[in-house]
Amino acid sequence: MRSLRNRHEVLQGAPPETGHGVRALLTARTAADTEEPQHTPLAPAQVLLAVPLLRVVGTPGRRRVVVGQLRVTARERADGDAEETVGPEVTLVLNAVWHEADGWHADHDVAPEVDDELVRALAHPAHRIDGDARSVVVASGKAFAEGSRNAVAQLRALRYDLERRIADELAARSGQPLRPLLAAALELATAVGQARDQASAALRDGLWIWLWNDTVYDHNGLHSDARVDADTLPDWASTHGLGLRHCEAMAGELSEEVSRLHALLSSMSTFAVAQSTDAQNRFTLLVGVGAAVIGLPALILALYGADAYLPLDSFDRAWRALLPVGVTALAASAAAIRWMPGSARPRHYALAALAVAAVLVMLLVAGALTPG
Numbered sequence: 001m002r003s004l005r006n007r008h009e010v011l012q013g014a015p016p017e018t019g020h021g022v023r024a025l026l027t028a029r030t031a032a033d034t035e036e037p038q039h040t041p042l043a044p045a046q047v048l049l050a051v052p053l054l055r056v057v058g059t060p061g062r063r064r065v066v067v068g069q070l071r072v073t074a075r076e077r078a079d080g081d082a083e084e085t086v087g088p089e090v091t092l093v094l095n096a097v098w099h100e101a102d103g104w105h106a107d108h109d110v111a112p113e114v115d116d117e118l119v120r121a122l123a124h125p126a127h128r129i130d131g132d133a134r135s136v137v138v139a140s141g142k143a144f145a146e147g148s149r150n151a152v153a154q155l156r157a158l159r160y161d162l163e164r165r166i167a168d169e170l171a172a173r174s175g176q177p178l179r180p181l182l183a184a185a186l187e188l189a190t191a192v193g194q195a196r197d198q199a200s201a202a203l204r205d206g207l208w209i210w211l212w213n214d215t216v217y218d219h220n221g222l223h224s225d226a227r228v229d230a231d232t233l234p235d236w237a238s239t240h241g242l243g244l245r246h247c248e249a250m251a252g253e254l255s256e257e258v259s260r261l262h263a264l265l266s267s268m269s270t271f272a273v274a275q276s277t278d279a280q281n282r283f284t285l286l287v288g289v290g291a292a293v294i295g296l297p298a299l300i301l302a303l304y305g306a307d308a309y310l311p312l313d314s315f316d317r318a319w320r321a322l323l324p325v326g327v328t329a330l331a332a333s334a335a336a337i338r339w340m341p342g343s344a345r346p347r348h349y350a351l352a353a354l355a356v357a358a359v360l361v362m363l364l365v366a367g368a369l370t371p372g
Contacts, residue, residue: 008119010090011143013126022129022140024072026119028092028112031068042211045076047134049141049240050208052198052247053092056154057117058100065098065155065191066118069198070148072140074133088136090144092118095194103180104187125150131236134213138236141207142243148199149250155192155257159264162188166268182268189261196254203247209240220244322360329356 012021042048053070056063074088097110127143129136166181168174202208210217219233220241333352 008122010119010122011125011127011129011140012123014120014123016123017126020126020128021123022088022136024140025089026092026114026122027089028094028114030110030112031093031095033112034091034093043075045133046073047075047137047212048073048208049137049243050202050205051141051145051243052148052195052202052250053094053144054148054151054155054195054198054250055118055121056151056158057121061100063100063158064117065158065188066094066121067097067191067195067198068095069093069202070141070144072137072144074137076133088133088140090122090140095198096191098187098191104184106187106190122147134234135236135239138209138239138243142239142246145202145207145243145246145250148195149246149253152195152250152253152257155188155195155254158188159257159261163264166264178268182265185261185265185268189258189265192254192257192261196251196258199247199251199254203244203251207240207243207247216240318364322363325363326356326360329359 007023007025009016009021010024010026048071050069050071053066053068055066057066058064069092071091071093072088073091092114094110094112095108097107098104099107122144125143125146127139129139129143131139162181162184165174165176166178169176169178169181206217206221209220213234216233216237219237330353333356334349337348337352
C-alpha cells in the first residue's frame with residue numbers, strides 16, 4: 001500500500017463540502033503504456049470501473065483540453081465478518097492534451113503526470129463516497145463520468161469563443177488572419193471527436209463492470225436482453241446505471257459538437273476561398289490603377305510635350321506640368337477605392353490623396369533638379 005502523502009482529495013467540491021469526496025491515490029499513464037483489462041486479470045477482491053476523462057483546465061489563453069480514460073480501482077479485505085476498503089486508486093490514462101498557448105495544438109506525447117490544475121478539476125462534482133470497495137468505486141466512477149459530461153459545456157464555450165473570433169475577423173474588427181482560426185477549429189474538432197470516442201467506448205463496455213460483476217452488466221447493458229430480478233441486484237447497481245446514462249448523454253452532446261465544428265470548418269473554407277478571390281481582385285484593381293496613374297499622364301505629356309515647362313523653377317510651370325498627373329492620379333485612386341471589395345471609409349480617400357501628393361512632390365523635386 002502506497003504512502004498517504006501521495007493521496008489527494010477528489011470529488012469534494014470547491015470549496016470543499018463536509019462529508020463529500022474521497023481520499024484517493026492519483027497516478028497518470030499514457031494510453032500507449034496501458035494495457036486493456038482483458039489482458040491483465042484483476043487481483044483477488046479487486047474491483048475496477050473505467051469512465052471517459054474530459055477536462056478543460058487552466059486560465060483563458062493557457063487552457064488545456066485533457067482527453068483520455070479514468071480508471072478507479074479498490075481492493076477489499078475480509079477481517080472476520082467485516083469488509084474494509086483498501087484504496088481507492090484513480091489512474092488517469094491520457095490519450096492527448098490540447099494546449100491553447102500559441103494557438104490550439106495537440107500534444108500526443110503527453111507526460112504521464114497529474115499536475116495541480118488537473119487535481120483541482122477532479123474536485124467536481126461534489127459527491128458523497130462511502131461504503132465498501134464496490135460502492136466506493138461505482139460512486140466515484142459515476143461522479144467522474146458526470147464531471148466529464150459537465151466539461152462538454154466548457155468545450156462548447158471554446159467553440160463559441162472561436163466563432164466570435166471568426167466573426168470579428170470577417171467584419172474586419174480584428175487583424176487576426178483566418179488561417180490560424182481554421183487550424184484551431186480543426187484541432188478542437190479532433191479533441192471533441194476523441195472525447196466522444198471515449199464516451200462511446202465506455203458506454204459500450206458498461207464501464208468495464210463485466211470484469212467482476214456480470215449480473216449488473218447484463219442488467220444495465222444497453223444492448224443486453226437479459227432480464228435480472230431487481231431483488232438480486234446490489235444497492236449500487238442503480239448508481240452504475242446513472243454513470244452509463246452520463247456517458248450516453250456525453251456521447252450525444254459531443255456528437256453534436258463535432259457536427260457543428262465540421263460545419264464551421266466548411267463555412268470557414270468558403271470564407272477563405274472568398275478572401276483569396278477578394279485579394280486577387282484587389283491586386284488586379286491596384287495594377288490597373290497603377291497603369292492609369294502612370295500611363296495617362298505620360299500620354300498627355302507625350303502628346304503636348306513638357307519641354308516648355310522644364311525645369312520646374314516657377315509656380316506657373318509647375319502647376320501646368322503637374323496638373324494632368326495630379327488629376328488623373330486622384331481620379332484613378334478614387335475609382336479604385338470606390339470599387340475595391342469591402343467598405344470604403346474617409347480615411348481610405350485621405351490616404352490616397354496623401355499618396356498622390358507625395359508623388360507630385362517627388363515629380364516637382366525631380367523636375368526642379370533637371371538641368372535646363
